[in-house]
Amino acid sequence: MVxxxxxxxxxxxxxxxxxxxxxxxxxxxxxxxxxxxxTQRYFGxxxxxxxxxxxxxxxxxxxxxxxxxHGLERGVKNMDNMKExxxxxxxxxxxxxxxxxxxxxxxxDCLTIVVAAQLGKAFxxxxxxxxxKFMAVVVSSLGRQYH
Amino acid sequence: xxxxxxxxxxxRAMWGKISKxxxxxxxxxxxxxxxxxxxxxxxxxxxxxLSPNSxxxxxxxxxxxxxxxxxxxxxxxLTSGLMALSEQHAFQLRVDPANFKILSHCILVVIASMFPKxxxxxxxxxxxxxxCGLSLALAEKYR
Numbered sequence: 001m002v003x004x005x006x007x008x009x010x011x012x013x014x015x016x017x018x019x020x021x022x023x024x025x026x027x028x029x030x031x032x033x034x035x036x037x038x039t040q041r042y043f044g045x046x047x048x049x050x051x052x053x054x055x056x057x058x059x060x061x062x063x064x065x066x067x068x069x070h071g072l073e074r075g076v077k078n079m080d081n082m083k084e085x086x087x088x089x090x091x092x093x094x095x096x097x098x099x100x101x102x103x104x105x106x107x108x109d110c111l112t113i114v115v116a117a118q119l120g121k122a123f124x125x126x127x128x129x130x131x132x133k134f135m136a137v138v139v140s141s142l143g144r145q146y147h
Numbered sequence: 148x149x150x151x152x153x154x155x156x157x158x159r160a161m162w163g164k165i166s167k168x169x170x171x172x173x174x175x176x177x178x179x180x181x182x183x184x185x186x187x188x189x190x191x192x193x194x195x196x197l198s199p200n201s202x203x204x205x206x207x208x209x210x211x212x213x214x215x216x217x218x219x220x221x222x223x224x225l226t227s228g229l230m231a232l233s234e235q236h237a238f239q240l241r242v243d244p245a246n247f248k249i250l251s252h253c254i255l256v257v258i259a260s261m262f263p264k265x266x267x268x269x270x271x272x273x274x275x276x277x278x279c280g281l282s283l284a285l286a287e288k289y290r
Binding site for chain 1: 266
């Protein structure tokens with residue numbers, strides 16, 4: 001089981017409680033689709049992803065970005081149980097969506113950059129370490145049911 | 148994934164905006180790398196103080212960013228432009244090249260935190276490609 005320090009728990013709760021999911025989610029997903037364009041392979045039904053402007057204005061991308069953040073919130077609310085919390089989503093991403101789990105890290109890196117841009121100086125090394133540790137556990141849990 | 152003319156223009160434009168803060172960016176990036184990725188501390192056991200904002204960290208952050216500045220100036224041929232630095236890293240420093248990605252990520256995080264409006268997704272993709280190219284050029288002489 002993952003051991004969380006008090007600082008790590010408090011930092012994660014703090015970051016997510018202050019976050020506007022409808023801004024951060026779309027920003028992180030669209031950044032991922034722009035910076036790592038091969039990730040677009042999973043979103044063929046989303047319509048126009050032809051260039052950065054199209055991606056950032058795409059309502060399907062925005063909607064899905066928000067859904068992803070709500071998915072992360074489940075981990076935030078159950079930090080001691082994340083393997084179990086994400087078991088079903090892991091099966092979904094593997095069996096139904098066929099997403100290469102390496103992509104989870106790419107999205108996670110983009111989310112880190114978006115949060116850094118939002119928090120500025122407050123995104124210290126210690127805060128970054130806590131955030132990246134949380135995201136690493138999410139990524140690991142999501143990859144766990146692949147076979 | 149080589150740099151297009153558009154990428155090079157984006158990198159030069161970004162560098163134009165951030166170069167005045169290069170020392171601060173270097174110090175912050177290096178300092179947070181040592182905190183976020185503690186395994187990187189193994190390369191600096193000879194330093195008296197590994198905490199962020201210590202003298203060795205600030206000084207070395209400066210060195211790293213002059214390497215980045217050099218890379219920007221040699222962006223049309225990173226491999227030959229960074230040849231000497233590659234030899235140094237390969238034969239003397241022997242830093243595992245996996246760490247180049249780690250430090251690149253920390254530099255991008257610092258740029259995002261200091262220049263949120265300028266570090267748009269378009270700027271991000273070009274800068275990410277640039278650091279990939281830089282890392283590849285730095286690893287050129289390893290084997």
